[in-house]
Structures are given as structure tokens and as C-alpha cells.
Amino acid sequence: MKKSHKKRKKIDSRQIAYARFMFIAAIIGFWFVGISLRLVHLQVSQHDWLREKAIDQRQDTKKTKLLRGTIFDRDERPLAMSIKVSTLYADPTEIDDIDHAAKLAAKALKLDAKAVAKDLREAKDAKKRYVPIAKKLEADQVQAVNKALFDPDAKKADEPRSPGFHWVDDQKRTYPYQTLAAQVVGFSNTDDEGQAGIEQSQDELLHGAIIKKLQERDRLGRVYGETIFERERPGDIVLTLSTSIQFKTERALEAGVKAANAKSGMAVVMDPKTGEILAMANYPTFDPNSIRDAVPATFKNNVVQSAYSPGSVFKLITYGSGLEKNLFGPNDMIDAGNGTIEVANHTFRESHHVGTVTYAEALAVSSNVCAIKTGLRVGKEDFYSTLKKMGFGSKTGIDLPAETAGIVRRPEKWNGDSLASMSIGYEIGVTALQMTSAFATIANDGIRVQPHVIKQIRRDGDPPVSPQLADSTRVVSEETARELRQMLKQVVLTGTGKRAQLDGYNAAGKTGTAWKFNPETKRVDSSKYISSFIGMAPADDPRVVIAVVMDEPSGGARDGGMVSAPVFKNIAEQILPELGVQKNGTPAKDTTLAEIVSETPTDSAPMPSPEKETPKQPADSRPRKADVIGKKEVSDDRTAKNEKKKTETSKKKT
Amino acid sequence: MSTTTIRRNRMGKKKKAKIASPLRVLATMAIAGAIVVSGIFLAATQHFSFWDLSIKNSRLRQQIDALQAEKRRLLVAREVSLSPAEIKKAAEKASLLGTPGEPAISQSFPKPNAAAIASVQRKESTTPVSSAAAVMKTTLVRPALQPNAPVQIAKRTNGEAERRRIVSNAE
Secondary structure (H helix, E strand, O other), X not given: OHHHHHXXXXXXXXXXXXHHHHHHHHHHHHHHHHHHHHHHHHHHHOHHHHHHHHHHHHEEEEEEEOOOOOEEOOOOOEEEEEEEEEEEEEOHHHOOXXXXXXXXXXXHHOOOHHHHHHHHHHHHXXXXXXXXXXXXXXXXXXXXXXXXXXXXXXXXXXXXXXXOEEEEEEEEEEOOOOOOOHHHHOOEOOOOOEOOHHHHHOHHHHOOOEEEEEEEEOOOOOEEEEEEEOOOOOOEEEEOOOHHHHHHHXXXXXXXXXXXXXXXXXXXXXXXXXXEEEEEEEEOOOOHHHHHHOOHHHHOOHHHHOOXXXXXXXXXXXHHHHHHOOOOOOOOEEEOOOOEEEEOOEEEEOOOOOOEEEHHHHHHOOOHHHHHHHHHHHOHHHHHHHHHHHOOOOOOOOOOOOOOOOEOOOHHHOOOOHHHHHHOOOOOEEOHHHHXXXXXXXXXXXXXXXXXXXXXXXXXXXXXEXXXXXXXXXXXXXXXXXXXXXXXXXXXXXXXXXXXXXXOOOOEEEEEEEEEEEOOOOEEEEEEEEEEEEEEEOOOOOOEEEEEEEEOOOOOOOOHHHHOHHHHHHHHHHHHHHOOOOOOOOOXXXXXOOOOOOOOOOOOOOOOOOOOOOOOOOOOOOOOOOOEOOOOOOOHHHHHHHHHHHHHHHHHHO | OHHHHHHHHHHHHHHHHHHHOHHHHHHHHHHHHHXXXXXXXXXXXXXXXXXXXXXXXXXHHXXXXXXXXXXXXXXHHHHHHHOHHHHHHHHHHOOOOOOXXXXXXXXXXXXXXXXXXXXXXXXXXXXXXXXXXXXXXXXXXXXXXXXXXXXXXXXXXXXHHHHHHHHHHHO
């Protein structure tokens, strides 16, 4: 019994040890199981939440906008460029001592500390995490603020080293040349959206996309990894404008507008061979850097957005049609009679006595009667066809926004006197660019080239591309264009455009003075004028076509030859040497006191309004035969033969 | 029973074999330990150098961004300073151009009298003109109101040199 008792005792102590061991093992086992279960629970059911929390501690996402594309002139000078700026904001939830922080910020930015503190306190109460303190600060200002807000005790890796204050990237659009080509370049708003000009028409290309930057930070907040979700970078645009020519044009136009005491003015300089616009100016103008101070009316680019009655400048088309149809030659005699002509009960008058002159002289003195006679002989359909071929009544397709097509009614809607009115530049609405393009066609030997302001488009990584242009078309024969140029040269030498004579160059051009259309009375207003001069130089091989249009000149002389021709001269004499054109003409005489034939209109003619077309009336559609007398009376047979010959020649040349 | 004996014998042989090369085992363990430790050390070094390089890389990227932004800013500043309007402003400030409707500075001063001119001419003829110290005479700063007062000539600021300086700084 004793033995068995001893044995039991022995067994008990072993069992106790075993039991203890097992107990501890069980505890450890349970502990492990518990931890495992917890881990499984965390990793399976709370996986997303934990992952998000971990990423949030390590990573931060920054959204920034790529800088908007740059607009260059043809010599690579930036006309519009975006620069990086920064906005300082505060996160009040990170700030303990609001008064101290407000004091620091106010001192750095010269603000009212009380107002800043009030804003921060209100934002903290509302648990707002973004309170902008100063917007769009440039690099030097940012450095100054960083210095002022530096706190050596702050545990922060980013600038400014002050708890609660942060920088956010922003961009600012700048126009280094200020008012230069403001209407062409346009401007963009604070949201980086183009509002006018190239900025608007090419907004899709220039617009900077928002990119996401994923930054990974260590425990001290230092960035050690960055992933950028790239987007297509915005493109750059190279314009055909030349800063230098644009500046000279603008300066000459400003002087001209001020001298004529005009309401406004516009000028275009175009290369007739390529259709490139070298300068496009409007006066008054604005500075796109300070849009808030600008007058909204000046944002409009009148060169492409305003239609007006061109007046006598349009006789180029009328006389050109006469030459093209071979109804007249430059040396044919034409009689302006007693200076009046009646068409459909409407009497048109000459502004001065013309008498019997050559066809070239008739254009030189801007004879209304001769132009009407020509128009009537050309006929409705052919005249309309020439207008359309020249590009009137349709947009030129220039890369600028809100271009107007002008007003050209179909022949079925013309009145009895419409053809006569249109022959002298009334009952039609044109833009300055359309008129310039028509003159450029004559300068380019009758071939019409699409005017354009964009030379190149550049995208990141791609070779630069030129914009697609419409095919060049022949509008009039080379012979007609040459004859017209000679006739236009006569206008400058002996006619209404004497003040456009250049020093050392031969110029050709046409003056125009038209009454303005009053939309209220639906008639022209004889007290308001549009005075223009469109010319080309050198006359024999034109390198530039320059158009100058003055709106409502009121300082004495109001004729295009008196008001606009000197501006043409001013521009041409400055830019021709720059374009490398050698002087070939005789030095200009002093034409400031030259007796200039007046071309102020003497009869009113209604102009069509786009809203209400004038009712169709039985028009006297039968063309009245012009009283062609003298040296070379043109017979119908000759006309037909010559026309056939001309067409064949031009076809071959084309 | 016999089977057991054989097993014991085998175990004994094995033990003998193991006991025979304790140094070998230790050496192997030491080598393995060294490999593991050096591996861990290398990994740690690489990890920390990656960390360090990443931070430096990030800083450099930030610097590139900042420099590019600065380059654009300077380019704009250069174009602004070269724009015709700014040049005109600067010229007006430097009195090289008269504002419209305002007579030029030289016209507003009274003409120096004959005696003053004569004294100046006398002085000019006596002082030898060195070609090295030639000063371009542009603006009359102070009129010679008194007969013996010397005429001071303003030194012309070289616009082209200034422009070049700005451009070279910008580039």
C-alpha cells in the first residue's frame, strides 16, 4: 500500500508538472490563436480600411495643372506665356496658436493680422482645411514669405516651415508685349480658359490638363518617391505676326486715328504670296495683363468681326470685273457724262466733275458713274460670281474666333438699283480682312490665297505642323491682275491716293470713303464716314498689302485719301526696308499739301441689314450700255474673242 | 531484442561520426551566420541608400521644376524689358525721348552767353583729349549760367550693353 502510495505521489507531481506545462502551452496556444484570428479579421474584413489608412499616412496626392501653351510670334518671341506662381493657404486644424500664426502671416504679407486671425478662427470652428491667405505669388515673394514664416521648431519637411501653412501650385498668364496684338492674341480667364483671339480659337490645344502627382513620404515627411500620372502636354502656337511690324503698324494707326480724331481704326498687313498676316491692329486697344481695367468694347477684333460698307475701295472689284470680261481696257475712253446716272429711279451722283477720261483715269479719280456703268455692263450674275470668287459673303477661314462672313445678298433679292449701289461699294457688308484678301489676290497675279495667322503648331515630342489651308484658286487672269495693278498705281500717282506715295518705292492702292449704315433708320448716315485706303507695295511685284480703315473720322478731312493714305505710307515706309525690299522708285514729293480729288459720297444708298432683307422689287435688270466713246470702243465680238483668249492663257498658266 | 541492439549500435556509430567533426559544424554555422548577417547588412545598406537616393532624387526633381519655372519667369522678364513699350518708358525716364507736347530738355535751358562759350572753348583747347577717356557728349546736364562755370557732360548709358547684360543674365 505504502509503495503504491509513494508511486501515486510520484505520479501526481509529474502529472502536476505536465498539467502546468499544458496549461501554459494552452495559454500560449490561445494567445497565438487569438492573434491569428485578430490578424485574419484585420486582413480579411478590415483590409480596405487599413490599407487606405496606411497609404494615407505614407502617400499624398497633389493635383496640379500643366502650364498653358505659349503663343509665339514668327521670330519666336513669346506673345503669351504662363508662369508658375504659388498660392499660400492655411489649414487651421493644424494650428494651435491661431493669433500667433495670423500675426506671422500678416507680417510676411503685409495684411491685417486681426482680419487673418478672424478668418482662421472661423474656419477652424467650421473645420475647414483650406483658407487662402495670398494668391498667385511669384518666386521672389514666395521666398520672402518662406523666410518670414520660418519656425526652427516646426517638424515639417515642406516650405513654409510653419505648422498649418502650405503652398499650392498655380499659374499666371502673362503677355510680355502688353497691348501689342491684343485682339489677335486675346486673353484667358483665371480658370485658364481662352476668352478671345487665338487664346479662344486654339483653347483646346493651349489648355493645360490637370495632372496627379502621387508623393510617398517617410516618417519625417520627406518625399522619397513620386509617381506622375502624365497627360498630354499642351501645344505651343507660332503666329505669322511679326512683333516689329505689328508695333510699327499699331503706332502708325494710333497716330492716324488721333490725327483724324476718329472713333476707331484698324490696319492689316498681309503677305499676298503666302496669305500670312504680318500685322493686324485695332485702335483703341487694351492690355490683356489687366483685363479688369480694360473697356470690353476694345476686345473686339474689328478686322474680322465687323462688316462695313467699303465704298469706293470696292470699285477694284467692279473695274476688275470690267477688265476680266474684257468690256474695257485701261486706255479705253469712258464718259462720266454730266456726273449723274439714274438707275431704277435712283440718281447716283459724282462727287466731282470727271468728264470723258480713260478707264484707268476713271478709277484714279474714283468715278461713281463710270463704276456704275461698268457694273451694269458686267451684269448681275457675273458681278455676283466675281464677288463670291473674291471671297465676299463667306468667311475667309482665318484662325480667329467670331469671324463674320459679311453681307452679300443673292441676285434674286437685289433691288433695281442694287447692282449700281454695289458697284460703288454700297448695299454690301465686308470685313477689312476680306477687302485685304481681295487686294492681295490682285497683288498675287489673280490667285487667291487663304489668309491665316497661325504659322506652326507644336506639340510635345511631335515635329511642328502647319495648319491646313484651303487650296489657292485663280480668281482673275494674270493679265487682268497686272492691268489692275497699273490702274491702282495711277490712283496713287495722280488720283485720290496721292498721299500714299512712298519714298523710294512705287505703291498702288485705292481710297474709299463711305457713309456709315445706321441700323435704326435702315439708311446710311451722311454725317458718319468709314474712310479707308488699301494698297500694295512695291506696285510691280507687291511684297505687302496694307489696309487702313478709319471709323468716323471727324477732324476736318474725312476722305480715305486724306485720312488713311498717310497711315499706309507711314506703315509701308517703315516695314519695306525691314522686309529687305530694295528701293526702286523715285523719292516721294511732299504730298501733304497735294490737291487731292475729293471722293466724299454725294448720294445715299441703302445698305441691306442682316435681320431684314429689302423686299424684292422688279429691278431694271437690263444693263444699260455705258457710253464708251473715243479711241477704242469695245465691240461685243472683240469682247468674246478676247475673253476666250484670256481664259485659255490663264488656264495654261494656272 | 537483437533488432534493438543493432539499432543502438547504429546510433552509436552515428554519434561517433557527429562527434568526430564539431569544428566543421561550428565553421559551417559560422559561415552560414556570416552569410546571413552580411546579407542582412547589405540589404539594409541598399535599403537605406535607396531611401537616401530617393529623397535626393525627389529634391533634385523639385529643383528642376523650380529652375524651369525660374527660366520661364526670366524669359518673360526679358521679353517685358525688351518690349517696345518698356524701352520707350525707359528712354523717357532717361530723358532720351521728349514726351509729346513737351519741349526737349536742351531747348528749355537758356543759351549760354558768348563769354561762357569762349571760356569753355579756351578750356577745351588747353586740355589734351585722350582717346581712351573719350566721353560721348549727349545731354547738357547743367547750363553754363556763370561765365566761368565748367560744363558738365552726362555720360551716356550704353543701351545695347545693358540689353546684352539682361539677356545674358536671363539665359
